[in-house]
Amino acid sequence: MKAYIHSTSAISAHQTFDKSSYLAELEVSDHTFLKAYEPVYRDIINPKLLRRMSRIIKMAVACTNQILTETKVISPEAIVVGTGLGCIQDTHKFLKDIITGEEGILSPTAFIQSTHNTIAGQIALLLQCPNYNFTYSNRGHSFENALIDGCMQLGDGKNNILVGAADEMTPDVLSILSQMTCVNNSSHVGEGAAFFMLSNQSKQNTPYLQDIHTSSNIGDSELGNNVQLFCEKNGINYTDIDLLMLGDSEADDDQHYKKVKSVLKNTATLSYKKICGEYYTSSGFAMHLAAMLLKYPGILNESTILPKFKESIRTILIYNHHNAVNHSLMLLSI
Amino acid sequence: MDNLREKLKVEIIELLNLEDMTPSGIANDDILFGEGLGLDSIDALELIVLLEKNYQLKITSAEDGKKIFQTIDTIAQYIESNK
Amino acid sequence: MSGYGIISALGFNADENLNTLKMQKSGIEKSMHLQTSKSVVVGEVKASNDQLKSFANISAKKTLSRTALLGLIASREAIASAKLEAAEIGQAGIINGTSVGGMDISEIAYSKILVGKAVNINDSFSGHDCGHSTHVIAEQLKIKGYNSTISTACSSSANSIMHGAMLIKSGQLNCAVVGGTDALSLFTLNGFDSLKILDSEWCRPFDKNRKGLNLGEGAAYLVLESEEHIKARNGKGIAELVGYGNANDAYHQTASSPEGNGAYFAIKKALDIANLSAHKISYINAHGTGTNNNDQSESWALQNIFSHDLPPYSSTKAFTGHTLGAAGGIEAVFSVMALQEQSLLPNINLNQPMGIIDAPNTIYQSKQISNVLSNSFGFGGNCSSLIFSKA
Numbered sequence: 100m101k102a103y104i105h106s107t108s109a110i111s112a113h114q115t116f117d118k119s120s121y122l123a124e125l126e127v128s129d130h131t132f133l134k135a136y137e138p139v140y141r142d143i144i145n146p147k148l149l150r151r152m153s154r155i156i157k158m159a160v161a162c163t164n165q166i167l168t169e170t171k172v173i174s175p176e177a178i179v180v181g182t183g184l185g186c187i188q189d190t191h192k193f194l195k196d197i198i199t200g201e202e203g204i205l206s207p208t209a210f211i212q213s214t215h216n217t218i219a220g221q222i223a224l225l226l227q228c229p230n231y232n233f234t235y236s237n238r239g240h241s242f243e244n245a246l247i248d249g250c251m252q253l254g255d256g257k258n259n260i261l262v263g264a265a266d267e268m269t270p271d272v273l274s275i276l277s278q279m280t281c282v283n284n285s286s287h288v289g290e291g292a293a294f295f296m297l298s299n300q301s302k303q304n305t306p307y308l309q310d311i312h313t314s315s316n317i318g319d320s321e322l323g324n325n326v327q328l329f330c331e332k333n334g335i336n337y338t339d340i341d342l343l344m345l346g347d348s349e350a351d352d353d354q355h356y357k358k359v360k361s362v363l364k365n366t367a368t369l370s371y372k373k374i375c376g377e378y379y380t381s382s383g384f385a386m387h388l389a390a391m392l393l394k395y396p397g398i399l400n401e402s403t404i405l406p407k408f409k410e411s412i413r414t415i416l417i418y419n420h421h422n423a424v425n426h427s428l429m430l431l432s433i
Numbered sequence: 434m435d436n437l438r439e440k441l442k443v444e445i446i447e448l449l450n451l452e453d454m455t456p457s458g459i460a461n462d463d464i465l466f467g468e469g470l471g472l473d474s475i476d477a478l479e480l481i482v483l484l485e486k487n488y489q490l491k492i493t494s495a496e497d498g499k500k501i502f503q504t505i506d507t508i509a510q511y512i513e514s515n516k
Numbered sequence: 517m518s519g520y521g522i523i524s525a526l527g528f529n530a531d532e533n534l535n536t537l538k539m540q541k542s543g544i545e546k547s548m549h550l551q552t553s554k555s556v557v558v559g560e561v562k563a564s565n566d567q568l569k570s571f572a573n574i575s576a577k578k579t580l581s582r583t584a585l586l587g588l589i590a591s592r593e594a595i596a597s598a599k600l601e602a603a604e605i606g607q608a609g610i611i612n613g614t615s616v617g618g619m620d621i622s623e624i625a626y627s628k629i630l631v632g633k634a635v636n637i638n639d640s641f642s643g644h645d646c647g648h649s650t651h652v653i654a655e656q657l658k659i660k661g662y663n664s665t666i667s668t669a670c671s672s673s674a675n676s677i678m679h680g681a682m683l684i685k686s687g688q689l690n691c692a693v694v695g696g697t698d699a700l701s702l703f704t705l706n707g708f709d710s711l712k713i714l715d716s717e718w719c720r721p722f723d724k725n726r727k728g729l730n731l732g733e734g735a736a737y738l739v740l741e742s743e744e745h746i747k748a749r750n751g752k753g754i755a756e757l758v759g760y761g762n763a764n765d766a767y768h769q770t771a772s773s774p775e776g777n778g779a780y781f782a783i784k785k786a787l788d789i790a791n792l793s794a795h796k797i798s799y800i801n802a803h804g805t806g807t808n809n810n811d812q813s814e815s816w817a818l819q820n821i822f823s824h825d826l827p828p829y830s831s832t833k834a835f836t837g838h839t840l841g842a843a844g845g846i847e848a849v850f851s852v853m854a855l856q857e858q859s860l861l862p863n864i865n866l867n868q869p870m871g872i873i874d875a876p877n878t879i880y881q882s883k884q885i886s887n888v889l890s891n892s893f894g895f896g897g898n899c900s901s902l903i904f905s906k907a
Contacts, residue, residue, distance in 0.1 A: 214669050
């Protein structure tokens with residue numbers, strides 16, 4: 100069943116929140132990771148409410164507000180969020196307080212804000228939305244789990260499903276991450292939020308998610324088969340795919356990405372992590388970028404970051420893996 | 434006494450992240466909870482922590498807390514009378 | 517539902533848990549394994565990490581979070597009790613719920629880092645996130661179908677059960693291992709203490725003089741299958757998940773609305789899906805944490821749904837403690853046990869009822885039970901209800 104993307108909004112390491120100057124300039128960061136380029140939150144969110152929001156919540160709420168303004172939806176029939184590390188800044192703060200205070204008296208705010216479902220919970224609180232509300236935290240499939248559930252809710256008869264993903268990074272957490280063997284290059288670590296309003300109602304010039312497939316711990320040969328089966332299942336030939344978005348960094352010697360490129364050898368490619376960086380829910384950004392490219396042809400004409408694409412992009416295939424463990428394929432069209 | 438009240442305002446603004454407030458914007462007899470500044474039960478817990486950490490005063494029950502945290506004046510009076 | 521597994525303060529497997537429930541013996545006492553300076557009682561699993569590794573067939577040298585170990589033990593029992601063959605396990609999905617993740621290891625490691633001690637960073641933090649225990653269970657038990665991890669605080673594993681059911685109903689899975697796990701940690705102990713909702717003594721759910729909750733730990737999983745799948749393999753259904761509902765209270769970050777709106781909507785949705793009217797519920801396993809707020813809020817929600825037809829109800833948290841992300845799964849297993857044994861579970865440590873609704877059931881006793889409602893309400897206003905019926 101097609102999931103129409105009535106609106107999408109994202110905060111990333113480059114200017115993506117303000118659609119009037121979408122990815123126009125390369126943001127130069129003096130941070131050790133690809134820190135999010137954030138809007139002035141006071142202009143978007145009631146300042147009285149901002150005080151209880153950590154950065155990751157602000158990102159998610161800002162995106163949600165933009166989407167609700169664009170779609171004029173008052174209360175989504177479901178809110179489903181994915182996050183790999185959750186509210187890691189507050190988690191770290193509270194943990195540090197416990198240790199340095201030797202379990203003495205503690206400020207509760209960081210604890211309350213540290214639970215993973217605070218993101219979806221805060222959105223519900225702001226919107227006074229009593230409906231279905233789930234949070235997934237499953238490593239490189241956190242966004243995919245949320246998206247699959249969102250689509251299932253559509254299939255179950257609900258409409259206007261708010262689906263999103265968010266992850267944040269801090270210098271302290273990065274210093275730990277960069278010492279772990281699964282991190283190839285800490286300067287590519289990113290953060291951000293990407294949200295969508297999914298609907299079962301088609302509208303003119305509206306991109307849609309046609310299908311999504313996830314798998315775990317597969318080799319490149321099985322991946323090749325998966326790509327073939329995925330396309331066959333959706334009735335498309337490789338030549339129907341106008342753009343292949345990949346979660347690689349271009350210098351990668353990665354067998355999985357090589358395999359997909361070899362299967363779709365004549366398709367233009369885009370390595371989206373050069374914009375958003377690597378984090379558990381970066382595939383959320385990929386889907387956002389794909390939806391933007393489909394809906395607004397030529398949106399990247401002013402961009403200095405990405406190459407120009409042919410005018411009509413109508414079908415995009417996204418492939419990403421996280422640590423060669425979590426693999427996902429997403430097919431979007433318009 | 435005035436210094437204490439001003440100090441409390443600065444501490445509370447910082448502790449509760451009241452970014453859009455300034456000390457001069459909080460009157461000593463402004464109601465802090467509910468309708469006034471709009472503080473809630475979590476803020477009450479934070480104020481209990483503040484009193485213990487910065488003024489070495491322990492408040493054990495939420496009921497006591499309610500009375501003490503009504504206004505800047507009542508907090509200052511509590512601190513002064515328990516020095 | 518064709519099988520289940522459970523580990524908690526009441527025992528290492530289903531039989532032990534059931535026997536302890538029957539004996540009305542609480543598993544809450546001072547902690548033996550959690551290294552805390554706080555004077556509290558907890559529902560701790562009565563085994564060290566080394567002992568848990570031994571039960572879970574994990575090498576003593578391997579670093580693995582307590583959350584993952586508990587999850588592994590309970591999910592293994594669930595699969596064995598359902599008598600699934602290797603090929604069936606391979607095709608099954610796993611939907612796991614957790615709030616703590618591997619924090620029990622991260623917090624110890626981080627305390628060493630803060631004083632300049634060297635730690636093995638990979639061992640210490642690679643299991644920190646919620647998805648880690650799901651990954652471990654899938655890998656160790658060779659569950660190769662769709663995997664997912666839900667983290668919605670105290671309703672995590674109830675939501676996992678719900679999500680597994682929806683995946684089966686929509687045809688995306690035929691069989692799923694669903695539930696959750698959470699271990700005790702200094703993080704959560706100090707967290708709930710900072711909110712002043714911990715009772716330093718044995719908790720008293722639904723008691724007028726209740727002072728707060730006791731934390732607990734554990735894991736529990738169910739095996740859910742479609743009717744076709746269980747018939748095709750000549751499996752045996754123990755109970756049926758007939759209804760489920762999730763709603764958001766949207767009242768406050770941590771507190772529930774006084775009227776229990778989120779709870780009300782979650783229960784109502786579950787009844788609607790089950791196509792049951794309220795008076796068909798035979799027994800309610802309540803969330804009943806023992807906090808001032810939850811027990812009041814939940815009582816009002818029950819009053820508004822059931823009014824004069826309130827069935828017997830009880831909270832089992834004075835047995836196990838509040839096992840956070842595992843609570844929904846553990847109490848789902850208890851609900852199914854109530855169905856199998858045709859018995860009401862008791863709400864122990866009750867001295868004086870609250871007086872909002874009729875007092876809970878306080879004795880383990882026989883009763884004809886057809887449909888059981890199980891409630892789990894968490895931070896972020898996340899309210900979930902499940903309804904189990906006889907197979």
